Amino acid sequence: MVTVYLNDIKKEIEENKTILDAALEAGIHIPTICFHEKLTPPGLCRQCVVEVEGARVLLPSCITKVTDGMKIKTDSERVIRARRTILEMLSGSTDLSESPELAVQIEKYGADSNRFKDTAERKYPVIDDNPFYMRDYSKCILCERCVQVCSSDVQFSYALTTTGRGYTNKISTFYDKKLPETSCVFCGNCVAVCPTGALISSNEYNIKAEGAE
Numbered sequence: 001m002v003t004v005y006l007n008d009i010k011k012e013i014e015e016n017k018t019i020l021d022a023a024l025e026a027g028i029h030i031p032t033i034c035f036h037e038k039l040t041p042p043g044l045c046r047q048c049v050v051e052v053e054g055a056r057v058l059l060p061s062c063i064t065k066v067t068d069g070m071k072i073k074t075d076s077e078r079v080i081r082a083r084r085t086i087l088e089m090l091s092g093s094t095d096l097s098e099s100p101e102l103a104v105q106i107e108k109y110g111a112d113s114n115r116f117k118d119t120a121e122r123k124y125p126v127i128d129d130n131p132f133y134m135r136d137y138s139k140c141i142l143c144e145r146c147v148q149v150c151s152s153d154v155q156f157s158y159a160l161t162t163t164g165r166g167y168t169n170k171i172s173t174f175y176d177k178k179l180p181e182t183s184c185v186f187c188g189n190c191v192a193v194c195p196t197g198a199l200i201s202s203n204e205y206n207i208k209a210e211g212a213e
């Protein structure tokens with residue numbers, strides 16, 4: 001066991017646990033976006049950052065292991081500002097209209113969704129290449145949950161991957177093939193873990209589209 005101090009509260013926790021684990025055990029809420037409790041944490045979104053005494057930069061709590069004597073602030077001004085900015089940057093580049101979890105965070109952190117309104121939006125046509133689900137990557141926040149669940153975390157299909165870099169970074173199939181031409185078995189796990197509606201069953205998509213008419 002090691003001892004950590006979360007917002008000055010002393011907490012004993014097993015070695016090899018993360019700061020996020022320690023916070024959860026202590027009943028302290030740390031917001032997450034890319035993290036999913038059943039998947040390997042990718043540490044991508046940085047929304048779960050915390051301030052650790054002695055560290056120059058904010059650390060992602062989902063992938064940072066606890067060490068004995070660690071002093072952690074989960075809601076310092078610097079942490080709050082970082083989380084708010086991440087939400088504002090996502091709002092400027094991505095369609096978050098189907099992201100209820102993010103809407104809650106935007107409200108909680110007082111994020112200004114228009115702060116980066118001049119940012120080039122990441123817009124893509126909706127991909128409808130199979131009978132089961134649609135891919136609307138204009139709503140994708142690149143959390144990579146779908147890639148993980150499709151690969152070694154659950155399904156071992158390896159149909160999805162990431163392509164491009166920086167602004168052109170996106171989720172795709174290998175060689176951008178249509179899904180029926182890939183190793184996809186249409187298990188639906190990617191749809192289940194997608195937090196933003198970027199992946200959606202064709203039925204649900206069509207019902208929503210009919211309702212909007």
Ligand code: SF4
Binds near residue numbers: 190194196199
């Ligand atoms: S499609 Fe959904 S699950 Fe996949 S990276 Fe984008 S937001 Fe995440």
